[in-house]
Structure formats: C-alpha cells, structure tokens
Amino acid sequence: MRELRYLFALLVGTKRKYVDPSRAVEILKDAFKSNDSQQQDVSEFTHKLLDWLEDAFQMKAEEETDEEKPKNPMVELFYGRFLAVGVLEGKKFENTEMFGQYPLQVNGFKDLHECLEAAMIEGEIESLHSENSGKSGQEHWFTELPPVLTFELSRFEFNQTLGRPEKIHNKLEFPPVLYLDRYMHRNREITRIKREEIKRLKDYLTVLQQRLERYLSYGSGPKRFPLVDVLQYALEFASSKPVCTSPVDDIDASSPPSGSIPSQALSSTTEQQGAPSSELPCTSPASIAAISSRSVIHKPFTQSRIPPDLPMHPAPRHITEEELSVLESCLHRWRTEIENDTRDLQESISRIHRTIELMYSDKSMIQVPYRLHAVLVHEGQANAGHYWAYIFDHHENRWMKYNDIAVTKSSWEELVRDSFGGYRNASAYCLMYINDKAQFLIQEEFNKETGQALVGIETLPPDLRDFVEEDNQRFEKELEEWDAQLAQKALQEKLLASQKLRESESSTAQAGEPEYLEQPSRSDFSKHLKEETIQIITKASHDHEDKTPETVLQSKPESTTSEPPSNQQVVEVAIPNVGKFVIESKEGGYDDEIMMTPNMQGIIMAIGKSRSVYDRCGPEAGFFKAIKLEYSRLLKLAQEDTPPETDYRLHHVVVYFIQNQAPKKIIEKTLLEQFGDRNLSFDERCHNIMKVAQAKLEMIKPEEVNLEEYEEWHQEYRKFRETTMYLIIGLENFQRESYIDSLLFLICAYQNNKELLSKGPYRGHDEELISHYRRECLLKLNEQAAELFESGEDREVNNGLIIMNEFIVPFLPLLLVDEMEEKDILAVEDMRNRWCSYLGQEMESNLQEKLTDFLPKLLDCSTEIKGFQEPPKLPSYSTHELCERFARIMLSLSRTPADGR
Numbered sequence: 001m002r003e004l005r006y007l008f009a010l011l012v013g014t015k016r017k018y019v020d021p022s023r024a025v026e027i028l029k030d031a032f033k034s035n036d037s038q039q040q041d042v043s044e045f046t047h048k049l050l051d052w053l054e055d056a057f058q059m060k061a062e063e064e065t066d067e068e069k070p071k072n073p074m075v076e077l078f079y080g081r082f083l084a085v086g087v088l089e090g091k092k093f094e095n096t097e098m099f100g101q102y103p104l105q106v107n108g109f110k111d112l113h114e115c116l117e118a119a120m121i122e123g124e125i126e127s128l129h130s131e132n133s134g135k136s137g138q139e140h141w142f143t144e145l146p147p148v149l150t151f152e153l154s155r156f157e158f159n160q161t162l163g164r165p166e167k168i169h170n171k172l173e174f175p176p177v178l179y180l181d182r183y184m185h186r187n188r189e190i191t192r193i194k195r196e197e198i199k200r201l202k203d204y205l206t207v208l209q210q211r212l213e214r215y216l217s218y219g220s221g222p223k224r225f226p227l228v229d230v231l232q233y234a235l236e237f238a239s240s241k242p243v244c245t246s247p248v249d250d251i252d253a254s255s256p257p258s259g260s261i262p263s264q265a266l267s268s269t270t271e272q273q274g275a276p277s278s279e280l281p282c283t284s285p286a287s288i289a290a291i292s293s294r295s296v297i298h299k300p301f302t303q304s305r306i307p308p309d310l311p312m313h314p315a316p317r318h319i320t321e322e323e324l325s326v327l328e329s330c331l332h333r334w335r336t337e338i339e340n341d342t343r344d345l346q347e348s349i350s351r352i353h354r355t356i357e358l359m360y361s362d363k364s365m366i367q368v369p370y371r372l373h374a375v376l377v378h379e380g381q382a383n384a385g386h387y388w389a390y391i392f393d394h395h396e397n398r399w400m401k402y403n404d405i406a407v408t409k410s411s412w413e414e415l416v417r418d419s420f421g422g423y424r425n426a427s428a429y430c431l432m433y434i435n436d437k438a439q440f441l442i443q444e445e446f447n448k449e450t451g452q453a454l455v456g457i458e459t460l461p462p463d464l465r466d467f468v469e470e471d472n473q474r475f476e477k478e479l480e481e482w483d484a485q486l487a488q489k490a491l492q493e494k495l496l497a498s499q500k501l502r503e504s505e506s507s508t509a510q511a512g513e514p515e516y517l518e519q520p521s522r523s524d525f526s527k528h529l530k531e532e533t534i535q536i537i538t539k540a541s542h543d544h545e546d547k548t549p550e551t552v553l554q555s556k557p558e559s560t561t562s563e564p565p566s567n568q569q570v571v572e573v574a575i576p577n578v579g580k581f582v583i584e585s586k587e588g589g590y591d592d593e594i595m596m597t598p599n600m601q602g603i604i605m606a607i608g609k610s611r612s613v614y615d616r617c618g619p620e621a622g623f624f625k626a627i628k629l630e631y632s633r634l635l636k637l638a639q640e641d642t643p644p645e646t647d648y649r650l651h652h653v654v655v656y657f658i659q660n661q662a663p664k665k666i667i668e669k670t671l672l673e674q675f676g677d678r679n680l681s682f683d684e685r686c687h688n689i690m691k692v693a694q695a696k697l698e699m700i701k702p703e704e705v706n707l708e709e710y711e712e713w714h715q716e717y718r719k720f721r722e723t724t725m726y727l728i729i730g731l732e733n734f735q736r737e738s739y740i741d742s743l744l745f746l747i748c749a750y751q752n753n754k755e756l757l758s759k760g761p762y763r764g765h766d767e768e769l770i771s772h773y774r775r776e777c778l779l780k781l782n783e784q785a786a787e788l789f790e791s792g793e794d795r796e797v798n799n800g801l802i803i804m805n806e807f808i809v810p811f812l813p814l815l816l817v818d819e820m821e822e823k824d825i826l827a828v829e830d831m832r833n834r835w836c837s838y839l840g841q842e843m844e845s846n847l848q849e850k851l852t853d854f855l856p857k858l859l860d861c862s863t864e865i866k867g868f869q870e871p872p873k874l875p876s877y878s879t880h881e882l883c884e885r886f887a888r889i890m891l892s893l894s895r896t897p898a899d900g901r
Helices: 002-013 022-031 042-064 073-078 112-120 185-216 227-239 247-254 263-273 285-293 321-357 412-419 462-503 505-511 527-543 549-554 598-609 611-617 619-639 653-659 664-675 684-699 707-735 739-757 767-791 794-816 822-840 845-858 879-894
Strands: 080-088 091-099 101-105 137-144 148-154 156-159 164-167 177-179 369-380 385-393 398-403 406-409 426-435 568-575 579-586
Touching: 002 022, 002 462, 042 073, 042 101, 042 426, 073 148, 101 112, 112 137, 112 148, 137 185, 185 227, 185 321, 227 321, 369 412, 385 412, 385 845, 398 412, 412 426, 598 611, 598 619, 598 664, 598 684, 598 879, 611 619, 611 684, 619 653, 619 664, 619 684, 653 664, 653 707, 664 684, 664 707, 707 739, 707 767, 707 879, 739 767, 739 794, 767 794, 767 822, 794 822, 794 845, 822 845
Parallel strands: 101 148
Antiparallel strands: 080 091, 080 137, 148 426, 156 164, 177 369, 369 385, 369 426, 385 398, 398 406, 568 579
16 A cells, blocks of 8 residues: 555656655565466456455554544445346245446447446346246446446457457447436336337337348349349430341441351350340341351450440340330339338438437436546457556646556547548547536646645645655756766767867868868849849840850850969860860869869769850859859759759759758759859869859858758758658668668668658659558568567577567557558558467467567557667769669669568
8 A cells, every 4th residue: 555655646746757666566566466477357357456456445444433433435436336136936025236347248238328228128037947937137226436437348259169368459438427316226217118119219210221231222132132123223224225237237237347246146046035036136047157168267355446436334225215105104103202211211210219319418417427538459369468447637738648658638529530430440448427417536636825736846745745756856956967978988089079079170171061062151142233143134135146066066156265373273174964074183173073063063974065155245144144054953953853863952052952942042052052163173164163153152241041041942952852862772672672671771761751741742752652662571570580580599589589579569559640541551561460469379378478568569659769879971973973873773663573572
C-alpha cells in the first residue's frame, strides 16, 4: 500500500517526464505470483489487485473504528449489488449479490446495450436433477450501482480445433454516456413491458426484412437480381428493334466475296436454337449449300469482321405492335408496383429501427447517466500484445492517451478507431464509466483560506507532499549534474573544433561556398539599376537584332586582349558543351572542378554569346546581355518536361528557385553572385564582366533584399541536394541488397523530403517512390529476421531479434504516422502477423520467452519514434557526380518491372 501511495503521489506531483513503477510492480509480482509462473490475464490481475486493495483498506478501517461499521473506500467506489431473480426446478428464487467488474461477452453483439441485455437475462439454468424438465432461467437487476462502474469485455475464446485461445476482433460500439435505468430493479416492470414490445417489433422486423430480401434478390437459381432490375431488363429487351434474319445470315450477307465463315459459327448458332441448319428462319437452301461448299478457314476471334449494322444487343425476332404494347404496359405497371412495395418495406423497417432506438428515451428512463471515463485498449493476439489507455480529462474537457511513458492529447475519433475493434488488431477490453451525478469524483479541491483551486502537489496529504518534494529536489540535482557534464563535453568539443579549424584555415579560405554558388551573400539590384539595365539591353539588341547567338559567337572582336602579365600562367582547358578556352589566371586562382559545373558552363556560354555587345558597348552592356541570356536559358529549362532521370534542379539553383516561385529579388541576387564568381577571371572579357557583377552587388542596399529570407532559400536548396544524395545512396544500397544501410538513408531521405514537400510540390522528390522503397526495406529486413528466428540457433535468433529491435521496431511508427497511407499500414500488419503466428507454434522455452519479451514492442501502436539514430554522414560530392549518379539510379529503376517498384 505504501509503495502504491508513493507511486500515485509521484504521478500527481513529479517534475520528471515519467515515473518508474519498478518497486511497486515487483511487490505486486511477488504478491500475485501464480503457481505455474504463466503470464496472467489482465482481467485476472485487475481482480486480484482490487481484492488485495480491498483487504488492505478493510484492515485499516477495522483498526481505526470503534463501534461504527467500518467503511472500505474500495467497496464504496468500485462495488455494487444486483438482484438475481429466477425460477429453478419450478421454484422461484431471489438472491442479492455483490459485483465489482461486470463481465460482458462481445461475440455476437454490435453494441454495449446488446451485451448488457444478454448478460442481464440468462437462459436455461442447469439442474442437478435431469428429470426436472420445467422451464428455468434468471434475470439480473441492479439494486445499487457503484460510483465507478467497470465493464470487462471478454474478447477471447478457446478454439477447440486449433487447441489455443483466439482474440475476437469484432466491432463493438459503446456510447460516451450510458443510461442504466432499464437495468435497475425499481424499473423492472416497465423494462419487461418494453422488452416484450421490442421482441414483438424485432419479430415483425425479421418478417419485413425477409420480404424485402425476396424483392432485392429475386430468382430461383444461384444468381439473383433485384426484381425491379429484372423487369427493367425484360422491358429493354422487348423494346429493342426486332431483326428478321439470324445473326449468321447477317454476317454472311455482309461479308466480302473473298471472306469465309468459320464452321463453328454456324454449328454453334444452330445448337443454341435447337434446330438443324435447314430450319433456320430466313435462310435459303442455296445459301446453306454455298456455306458448306466453302473451305473452312480457322481465324482467331479478334480477326473476325463483324458488320457495323449487326445489333449489339439481343432483340426479339418476331413481335407485333399489339404484343409490344400489352407487354410494355404490364412491365411498366409491375415495375411501379414493385418499386412502391420496396419503398414501403424500407420505410417500415426504418420506422421500426427508430422506434426500437427510442424505446428507452423517455424522461423516466434517462435518470441514471454514467459517463465514459477510461478505456483500456489491447492490441495483438490472445497470447501477447500491447496495452494503453484513454482517460478523459474533465477539467480540460478532452481525452488523453497514456501509452507507456508517452502522455498525449487525443480525441474521441482516435479513441473510437482504436477501441471499437474491427480495424487492425486493437480493441477495448475494459470500459470504466463514472456516475455523472457524483460530482465528488471529478470536482476540484479548493484552499480554505485563499479559495483557489488546488492543483498537482497541493492536493496531496502532508506526508506524500514531503515525499514528492524530496524526489523533485533529487531530480533537480540530477539535472544540474547532467547539465554540468554536457557543458564540459561541449567545451571539449568546441576546443577540438577550434583546433581543427586552425589547422585547415588556409584550405577553408580557398574552398569558399558550395560549388553551385561561389560568392558570399551581398545584396540585389536597386531600382535605378533596373532602368539602366533596360536602356543598355535595348541599345544592344537594336545594334544586333539581326544576329543570332551563334553568329555573335563567330564574329571577331574589334580589339585584341593585351599580353598577359608575367605572374600569370596560360592553360588551354576543354569545357564540355562550351569548347576550348585559353585560361589566363594567377597561379592557384583557377578551380577546374568548379569550371566544369553546369552553372559555370552556362555563364561562360552566355558571356560568349554576348561578345558582340561587349565589344560595341563595353563590359556593362555585355554583362546585362549575358545575364539576360542566362536567365532565359534557365527559365526554359525550368519549364521543360523532363524524364525522371533528368532533374535540372540538381544542375542549377536558379531552376529550383524558378520552379518553386522564389521572390524575384532572390533569383536576381543569386544570378549576380554567379556572374561575380572569381573563377571567371581567366580572360579579360570574363574578368571585366565579373567585376561589373561584383560592383552591382556592392551597390545594393541592405533593405532591398531580406538577407534572412535569402539565406533560407539557399539553405533549403542545400537540403534538397542532401536529400537527393540520401535517396541515391539508399537506392544504390537497396539494389545491392544491403537493406540495413539502405533503410537508414531512405528514412533520412523520406523525412527531409516530406519537410520540403510541405512547403511546395516542386521542392522535393516523388514521395511515393521513397515511401515504396522505405517500406520494401522494412519488409525485406523483417523477412530476414524471421528466417533467422526460425532457424532456432541461439546466435541466429539473437541476430534476428537485434535486427527487429534496432531497425524494425524503432522505425515502424514512421509508417503509422500517416494513416492515409494504406500500403504502409498493411505492411506493418503483415510484419506483426508474421511474428504473432509463432505464438501458436511449438518451440523451445527460451525461444518462447524471447518472443514474449519482444512482441509487445512490435505491437506497440503508438506513433512516437523511439531510438532514432543520428542521420548517416554523407560523403563529399560534386554537382557533376550528383547529377550523374542520380540519372544512373533513376534509369535503373525505370528498367525494373512494375511489380518490383
């Protein structure tokens, strides 16, 4: 008792995230240990716990009382009484009995009231004397209801065929407010009358439903149809256009001279009509002879040429106008009669259902309301599973979910989904209702002096308050020690990082920004620069409006560049898609890897195409011409429809920005920074255009561009590239059947991609593709682990459970987060069912013990991600490598059969 008091006091007032119940649990295990050391049923444990607490309170009450009858709080709260009334061996009897948890059968019932009705009215009572064949039976009537009413739902039954218990997953509904007036002894007379009326209505309802079924499933054969449809089909057939020739003659008459009729068509037609070919209507002997004289040529059905005038639907051969008129009149009248009869039956059935539902809704029968307070849920099979609870917070007026150490806000909809059953393997096994009129159960306590409501630790008695405060002080001390350890560790890491930074300072200075964007952030075009841009570009376009970019590239410049200085080296470099260039660069100032990137190739091409404008109007006009050409090219790429293996977003950051509708200022500033790249100083023209771009960047005012937003866009693009690399490595490992490595990378890819897609549809990759391979990885690993477990060898079994505990169980919640992903949910069910199937198999005791310990983790229905590891480190990669590997892996996926993707 003392440990339970401490446990519940900590639950009320602790500052810890969760409370460790180990000490109380060990005491309970010793007290309730069964002889055969088998796992106890949760209902059996609850019964024993309540009995144990009742005995403990009874001893305490007897010690404190002198003359008055002792009051036991367990009895006062959880126990009620019912009167058993019946007839046994022809004699009437009445017995008053006490009850705590009230057991209810689930199988065969659809809601809680049906379960209660069946439990309150028992059938034949077994007699000790078989010669007494008189009627016997009994009714239960509540005489006294406890403030807390507990219903124990029996969801397990023993399968005689399989020789093991099975769980019943049938759906059972229960209301948030339950009115118990119909089960009270004081209302037994009126309840009996209503039960008789309900029985009479249900009998009548059965007759009506059988009659309706005859209308909806008409016919004497195995296939049945609604009678209204049968009459409609008959009417449609009778109204079809009559044909005076057989289908065979139609085909023969419309076939070309060179054609031939398969003999099967003629024979099958005559067989269907039940007459020889000579008796075919409208067919002359000459035509039959002509048909039989032709050589038989077998053609597949798809090569048969059916004439366009052949009716597509069957139709009567001979029918007169008078016959058709009478038949249509009868069918119309019969159809109308059947529709009216069907509608009347359906309305009568609905009225009876409604009458039964409202039978106990009068004011005298809604005086004993009980409100649902807690629902205990089990997920799994009969031999193992996972438990959690929903408890209603009356002060916050919302449901809370208690799942191991996780306490989260919930809703009635989630409770229904997990508790009613019929969906997955989760269902309620215990319902706790509280008397809605007993306000002392939920009302707040108030401070007598201040009048304020007491909360948390203030509600505890002095001894428990002191205990909780001492524990909170110990916890705060533990936090201080933990913080000190973290601070020391962080300081050591900082010193180590600074040392590494000093060692690599020279190389870091040269490395600069990522290759897709080389220059540091500055600012963007100003308003007066926009006007200047328009004027210069207009002038340049007038001067060269008759020249294409190709002719501009072929034109010779009017001036030649000066001799390179002595401190520069001259190198000839071939750049793909651009051509050969003579590089004039200071030693160490040229990065050939960056010059190979798609970004730099596009800029060099744009500068080359703007050479004519540069020679005529100077560097600034050449710069504006080049940046306009490059932006036009990137805009075209962003609008192009490409196959999966070609993703221009990986080639160019600007394409990514355009597709995701980044602000124009962000795009302009990014282009300026690319044109201001220092690697463009390999010849005079590129160097001068680079200087113009850098000057424009320097002139931009800070207020013109939101630098924080600018950095966010580039940070997002870096995340997109990282996500792509995670995806590539994950898919490559999957194809190599290295499923553990693949899983880690694919999970990171999916999580990052989902975050990107939440901002826009073009900010990430195909979510369904990543989801599919993530799911397949988990299924493959689950299969591997199951095969290791089935081997029975200790080492193999341990390896299989390591796979499950370290890779499957921690990541299953990722598949359950989005309940709209039906394939993910089905995959989780497949994995769980595979392991639950072992429960019914014979195995060694050590394997059974390991399986029993492991299954609750697998069957945990929570969506909390546990044990998620740090994202795997990505190797260094260039844009060229990224694009090449992405194209290669996507091409290989496109060649995979559809059922493997």
